[in-house]
Amino acid sequence: MKSLWKELESxxxxxxxxxxxxxxxxxxxxxxxxxxxxxxxxxxxxxxxxVLLERDALADKTTGNSTAKITSQHGLFxxxxxxxxxxxxxxxxxxxxxxxIDRIEExxxxxxxxxxxxxxxxxxxxxxxxxxxKIKDEVDAVKSFGGKAxxxxxxxxxxxxxxGAIKFPNQAEFNPRKYxxxxxxxxxxxxxxxxESSKVISVKNENDEYIVLTDKASVKAKYVVVATxxxxxxxxxxxxx
Ligand SMILES: Cc1cc2nc3c(=O)[nH]c(=O)nc-3n(C[C@H](O)[C@H](O)[C@H](O)COP(=O)(O)OP(=O)(O)OC[C@H]3O[C@@H](n4cnc5c(N)ncnc54)[C@H](O)[C@@H]3O)c2cc1C
Numbered sequence: 001m002k003s004l005w006k007e008l009e010s011x012x013x014x015x016x017x018x019x020x021x022x023x024x025x026x027x028x029x030x031x032x033x034x035x036x037x038x039x040x041x042x043x044x045x046x047x048x049x050x051v052l053l054e055r056d057a058l059a060d061k062t063t064g065n066s067t068a069k070i071t072s073q074h075g076l077f078x079x080x081x082x083x084x085x086x087x088x089x090x091x092x093x094x095x096x097x098x099x100x101i102d103r104i105e106e107x108x109x110x111x112x113x114x115x116x117x118x119x120x121x122x123x124x125x126x127x128x129x130x131x132x133x134k135i136k137d138e139v140d141a142v143k144s145f146g147g148k149a150x151x152x153x154x155x156x157x158x159x160x161x162x163x164g165a166i167k168f169p170n171q172a173e174f175n176p177r178k179y180x181x182x183x184x185x186x187x188x189x190x191x192x193x194x195x196e197s198s199k200v201i202s203v204k205n206e207n208d209e210y211i212v213l214t215d216k217a218s219v220k221a222k223y224v225v226v227a228t229x230x231x232x233x234x235x236x237x238x239x240x241x
Contacts, residue, residue: 003065008116009177012058012184019195020216025051028212028221030200033063034176036227041107041183044190051192051219053212055199055228059180062229070104071122071171072097073149076134079141091145101172104179113182117174123155125165132164139166203233 029040032054040052072094081090108117126135135151142149150167184194202213203224212219226232 001065005066005068005175005177006060006064008175009181012177012181013194013196016057016196017194018216019051019053019198019214019219022218022220023051023193025049025193025219025221027051027223027225028053028210028219029225029227030203030212030232031055031227031229032058032194032196033061033227033229034059034180035229036225037180037183037187039225039227040187040192040194044187044192049192050187051221052187052194053198053200053214053219054194054196057196058184058194059177063176063180066176068176069122069171069173070101071168072101072147073122073124073166073168073171076124076138076166078147079134079138082141082144087145090141091147094142094145094147101170104174105172107183108174108179111182111186113179115174115176115178115182117172117179120171120173122168122171123152123165125155125159125162127161127163129163135164135166142166142168200232 026048027043027050029036029043029050029052032052036052036054037058040050044050078090078094081093105117107113108115124135124138126132139149139151148169150169152165152167153162155162155165155167187194198214198216200212200214203226204211204213210221210224212221212224
């Protein structure tokens with residue numbers, strides 16, 4: 001299946017660089033999806049020297065193939081959070097997600113990134129009348145901690161079979177690759193470095209510093225952020241198998 005975001009934005013980094021010399025950094029970020037690039041952006045902006053190492057190409061994996069929605073709505077999730085973790089937890093999760101939407105919008109505005117960002121309402125809908133109670137329970141769950149959600153019967157005249165939906169207002173969509181291209185430009189402007197085709201093969205801790213090894217060179221860093229989506233090192237509390 002093709003990614004529309006990749007078709008619309010084919011390159012993230014204009015001059016591809018491979019790490020082939022040893023270097024130093026305050027922080028080595030491993031993984032160049034939205035998590036790694038956002039982390040590198042915030043840390044570089046705060047004045048830290050970051051080296052980001054990406055195994056293949058930036059924003060090409062999960063991020064480059066995502067749905068491109070920026071929402072605090074993720075399926076029917078809040079009833080589960082409320083039942084299993086309580087109201088305070090569900091509310092914190094909701095507010096953190098809402099804040100993330102605002103932060104992304106703020107970055108886009110401040111850095112003047114042209115990435116097709118649009119405010120949109122988000123919906124989870126059902127075409128099966130028997131599932132309506134789940135949608136209504138989710139609306140009640142979100143409202144119970146002050147979240148903004150409504151039950152609606154119709155969402156689009158072209159979707160005839162919708163029996164009901166939960167609507168989250170003021171959510172957003174964008175082209176994640178265009179957005180990340182903007183962040184990458186700023187990361188380099190702040191003096192940090194980004195390398196592609198630079199797969200990390202080990203991370204060692206020596207004398208309170210980390211040595212991050214690729215097959216060609218290494219990065220010595222005070223801190224390491226693993227942003228590879230799936231674990232790549234066998235460390236305590238990592239789900240590695
Ligand atoms: C089909 C799908 C659609 C989704 N849609 C959305 C959505 O619309 N909105 C949303 O918020 N979330 C969505 N998600 C959730 C999604 O996982 C995250 O939003 C996000 O894209 C994950 O980004 P990431 O940077 O953590 O991972 P990735 O984008 O996968 O990036 C991880 C990077 O690490 C690199 N890497 C791996 N191993 C190494 C190594 N050894 N050395 C160096 N680099 C390495 C990989 O090459 C990769 O580039 C979706 C998920 C899926 C599966």
